[in-house]
Amino acid sequence: MRLTDQEKAILEGKHGEARRIALLILADLGELFGAEEMMDISQVHIDSSAYMVDAGLEFAERVSELGGRVAVPTSLNISAIDLKRWKEYRVPPELLEKCRRMEKAYLKMGATPTWTCAPYQQGMIPRFGEQIAWGESNAIAFANSVIGARTNRYGDLIDICAAIVGRVPRFGLHLTENRKAEVLIRLAGITNEMFGDKAVYPLLGFLVGEIAGDRVSAIEGIPKNVDVDCLKGFSAAAASSGAVGLFHIVGVTPEAQTLEMCFQDTRPKAVAEISPKMIQDVEQRIWTAKGDKLDLVAVGCPHFSFMEFRELARLMEGKKVHSSIAFWVFTSRTVYGWVKSSGMLKELTDSGIMVFTDGCPLQIPKETWHFHVMMTNSAKSANYCYSQTGLDVAYGSLEECVDSAVRGKICRRILPWRKHLKDIVSYPVNVKGK
Amino acid sequence: MEKTFKGYCVISGECEGKIVVTSQAISFAGGVDPITGCINDPRHELFGQSVSKKVLAFPFGKGSSATSLFLLELARVGKAPAAIINVRTEPILAAGAILSKHFYGKEIPILNLDEKGFRALKTGQRVFVNATKGLLTII
Numbered sequence: 387m388r389l390t391d392q393e394k395a396i397l398e399g400k401h402g403e404a405r406r407i408a409l410l411i412l413a414d415l416g417e418l419f420g421a422e423e424m425m426d427i428s429q430v431h432i433d434s435s436a437y438m439v440d441a442g443l444e445f446a447e448r449v450s451e452l453g454g455r456v457a458v459p460t461s462l463n464i465s466a467i468d469l470k471r472w473k474e475y476r477v478p479p480e481l482l483e484k485c486r487r488m489e490k491a492y493l494k495m496g497a498t499p500t501w502t503c504a505p506y507q508q509g510m511i512p513r514f515g516e517q518i519a520w521g522e523s524n525a526i527a528f529a530n531s532v533i534g535a536r537t538n539r540y541g542d543l544i545d546i547c548a549a550i551v552g553r554v555p556r557f558g559l560h561l562t563e564n565r566k567a568e569v570l571i572r573l574a575g576i577t578n579e580m581f582g583d584k585a586v587y588p589l590l591g592f593l594v595g596e597i598a599g600d601r602v603s604a605i606e607g608i609p610k611n612v613d614v615d616c617l618k619g620f621s622a623a624a625a626s627s628g629a630v631g632l633f634h635i636v637g638v639t640p641e642a643q644t645l646e647m648c649f650q651d652t653r654p655k656a657v658a659e660i661s662p663k664m665i666q667d668v669e670q671r672i673w674t675a676k677g678d679k680l681d682l683v684a685v686g687c688p689h690f691s692f693m694e695f696r697e698l699a700r701l702m703e704g705k706k707v708h709s710s711i712a713f714w715v716f717t718s719r720t721v722y723g724w725v726k727s728s729g730m731l732k733e734l735t736d737s738g739i740m741v742f743t744d745g746c747p748l749q750i751p752k753e754t755w756h757f758h759v760m761m762t763n764s765a766k767s768a769n770y771c772y773s774q775t776g777l778d779v780a781y782g783s784l785e786e787c788v789d790s791a792v793r794g795k796i797c798r799r800i801l802p803w804r805k806h807l808k809d810i811v812s813y814p815v816n817v818k819g820k
Numbered sequence: 821m822e823k824t825f826k827g828y829c830v831i832s833g834e835c836e837g838k839i840v841v842t843s844q845a846i847s848f849a850g851g852v853d854p855i856t857g858c859i860n861d862p863r864h865e866l867f868g869q870s871v872s873k874k875v876l877a878f879p880f881g882k883g884s885s886a887t888s889l890f891l892l893e894l895a896r897v898g899k900a901p902a903a904i905i906n907v908r909t910e911p912i913l914a915a916g917a918i919l920s921k922h923f924y925g926k927e928i929p930i931l932n933l934d935e936k937g938f939r940a941l942k943t944g945q946r947v948f949v950n951a952t953k954g955l956l957t958i959i
Contacts, residue, residue, distance in 0.1 A: 407922060414918045418830060419911060433885045439854045439893035445923060521885045541888030541915035558911065599845065600880050600910050629845070629882045629910045674862060748850075770850035770884070773860040 387416045387555065388423045396551070404454030408547035415544065416555025425556040428458060429512060430549035431505050431529075433521025434542040435462040435492055436749065437484045445543050446491040449550065454495050457552030461500040461510045462492055463522045464689075466749040468742040469501070470719075475742060476754035497549070501744040502718035504618060504689040506533060509720060514640055517560055519548035523630075524622035524688050524766060530632040532617050534640035536560050539631040559631050563650070565641060567634050569598050570654035573607030574661050580803050581609050584616055585783035588765035589665050591620035592672065595628030597658045604634040604648035612638060615694055622688050623765035662803045669804075672768040675759045675780040678795040682757040682777070683707075683787050684747035686716030687764035692724050694784070698739075699730045701788040707738030708794030712757070719743045738791075748774040761790050824957040825937040830909045831917040832952040833929030836959075837902040839875040841943045842866050846876075847883025848890040848916065857899035875949055877905035877941050881913035891916025895926045903929040903949040905956065907938050931956055 389397070397413070399406045416424065434442050467485050468475045477485070493499060500509050505520075506528050512518045512535035520526050520537040521544070529535045538558040540548060548554050558564055571594055580586050594603055612635075624630040634642035642648045685698075698715065707713045715734070717725070722743045725731045734741060747762065748770050761780040762768055771779035780796045789797045798804065842865055846852070851861040857872030872894070881887060891913070894900040900920070904913070909930055917928040929951035933941075937956070941947075948957040 411915075411918055411922055414922070415911065415915060418914055418918075434889060436886075438849075438886060439889060439896075441893040441896045441923075442889050444896075445892070445919070448923075523883060523885045526885065539885060539910060539912050541912035542886045543888060543892065543919050544911075544915045545885075595882070599882070600908060626847070626850075626883050629880060629912070671863060772862050773850045773853075 387413060387421055393424060402453045404449050404452035405550055407449070408454065408550040411544065411547045412551060412555060416557065419555065419557040421555030421557040423556055424553040425517060425560065426552065427517050427519045427548060427554050429510055429518050430456065430458055430460040430545055431463060431520040431522060431525055432460060432492065432497060432545045432549060433463045434545060435488060436464045436746065437466040437481070437488045442542065443484055443488055446488060446546065449546055450491040450494045454550045456496040456549040458549060459510055460497040460549040461505045462497050464503050464746045465489065465501055465744040466746070468745045470744070471742060474740065475745065475751070477751055478753050481751060500718065502689045503746065504691070504718065507691050508718065519545060519554045521545035523625035527621040527625040527630050527633065528618060530559055531621060531634065531639050539629065565632060566602065566650040566652065567604035567648040568601045568655045569603040570657045571597055571603050571605045572657070572659050573605070574659045576607065576662055580662065583783060583801060585763065585781070585786070586665060587612070587616040588619040588623040589668050590660065591623030592627045592668050592765045592769070593660050593664055594633060595624035595626065595630050598628050598630055598633065600629035602632050602634070604636060604642060604645065606636045606645065608635050608638060610637050615691055618688055619764060626766040626769045666803060669781060672765060673779065673781055674772055675778040675796060680759050680761055680780065680790055680794070680796045681711060682760040683711060683713045683791040684760055684767070685763050685784065685787055687747050687762065687767035690715050690717040690721060692721055695721070695725045695730055697784060698788070699733055701785055702734065702737045702739065705737060705792045707791045710794045711791050713739045713791045714747060715739060715741045716745055716747055717741065717743055750775050752776065761787055761796060763787050822957055822959060824955055825933055825940065827931050827933040827937060827954045827956060829951050829954045830914055830930035830932055831921070831928060833903070833927035834950045834952060835875065835902040835929060836946070836948045837873065837875045839877055839941055839943060839945050839947045840866065840869065840871060841877040841941045843879060845880055845882035846878045847881065847887055849884035849886035851883065852890060852894070854890050854893045857894055871901050872899040873902050875903045875905060875947050876901040877938065879907045879938065881910045885912055887912045888915035888919060891928065892919045892923065895920040895924055895928060900926070900928050903931065903951065905931050905933060905938070905941065907935055908932065
């Protein structure tokens with residue numbers, strides 16, 4: 387890789403040890419992926435901010451102590467806990483201490499305390515075509531695909547290196563030619579009624595991730611009026627079942643106004659189809675709960691938007707969370723402020739819902755909460771639920787999460803495309819709420 | 821009978837060990853327990869099996885961007901795979917091995933084989949991996 391004089395000086399240690407290590411790691415990555423040079427980036431989103439394992443804390447503290455400071459605007463992903471409401475979140479002292487150390491290290495480096503996995507919905511939103519370096523797989527897929535900004539799938543700790551140097555190797559999804567779709571995925575036989583059920587979008591995303599793997603895909607057949615929160619759930623699921631950094635939705639995402647645009651006037655290397663049966667099957671595959679027992683409903687993976695709170699408040703109107711159920715919502719501090727100002731927060735907490743900021747439904751303190759089964763409207767959450775929390779998981783729309791929380795057991799609506807899940811209490815859509 | 825495959829070096833290093841092969845992608849974050857080194861994704865065909873100190877062959881990585889962190893943690897506690905064999909290595913997985921080399925001075929060699937070479941690998945075989953030279957030998 388060709389290095390500038392400035393970069394050579396950094397590698398010689400003339401700009402401090404933190405920048406030297408950061409650039410050394412980035413240069414290795416660049417060599418590996420055939421980059422010819424480094425390039426500027428205008429912002430970074432750091433995924434490594436959540437305390438999960440000691441290596442992450444050791445790295446952050448070391449870089450911070452060595453004088454590492456961010457060179458470009460830098461947002462932070464989740465913390466492992468709610469840093470403000472840690473008492474209600476029953477955070478064990480040792481975990482709290484490690485999360486605080488993590489917070490201290492990143493704030494010392496100059497990162498913005500955004501503490502959210504949906505940085506694209508408020509705060510530091512990149513522009514179309516902007517070259518950025520983001521961590522957090524859902525945010526990467528969203529930024530590339532829905533906004534049309536350009537980032538590779540940067541792994542934890544590489545994101546810190548990028549923030550400190552302010553540059554990354556020029557390779558992968560930063561380059562136009564690599565943003566071309568290789569796989570065409572057609573949706574076949576999925577009715578408007580099915581698209582009306584928001585639970586379908588994360589399942590579609592999950593299937594797209596499985597089909598696409600690490601390739602860029604173009605998806606044909608998604609309604610043009612799909613809302614941003616559905617695209618969020620879709621991105622998160624696709625980036626959890628596959629190594630998806632970028633997808634195109636024909637007629638919806640900015641680099642995909644036409645099929646020709648997606649494929650940059652080449653032919654697809656592979657074509658696949660998604661049928662209603664596949665959606666039914668994937669829902670069964672991510673579902674590990676047996677029977678209808680439930681003790682936790684957790685939504686906000688990725689973090690809840692204001693519009694999602696509005697929908698939740700509408701669904702909860704006049705209802706109370708069942709005494710045997712904990713109902714948690716995770717969001718950013720920014721959205722929390724809006725929800726509080728709007729009066730919705732009081733309505734929701736009065737109905738028995740707990741709203742947390744900063745944290746993540748997959749980082750439940752296991753020593754202090756003893757749940758067995760979680761229900762979620764996120765296919766990403768469902769995918770990692772068992773391996774990250776040890777809980778079994780059930781999946782449904784936000785409406786079904788609310789119904790289940792109110793009744794105290796897993797409930798599903800009977801819809802024409804859902805003929806499975808025999809053990810679960812299901813009820814026809816027209817008598818919901820009874 | 822020994823058989824050698826020529827591939828492509830992603831992360832240099834060499835090792836000898838037993839190989840564990842899967843045709844399914846792996847996410848180290850949310851897929852491998854960072855304390856035990858066992859696959860903890862219940863939908864994965866290797867569920868419950870340890871990848872620690874094994875030569876681990878899977879076609880490519882997937883999922884969470886914390887995979888680099890989890891691979892680094894496995895290296896920190898001495899539970900990382902002895903080597904990784906992929907068809908393609910994506911940046912997040914490679915990052916874990918690069919970080920491990922520079923931060924803890926621990927090598928996790930990564931070698932890429934083409935699909936034909938990859939398909940010749942069977943769980944339980946003893947292999948010698950020389951990622952630096954891009955070679956894998958079934959002993």
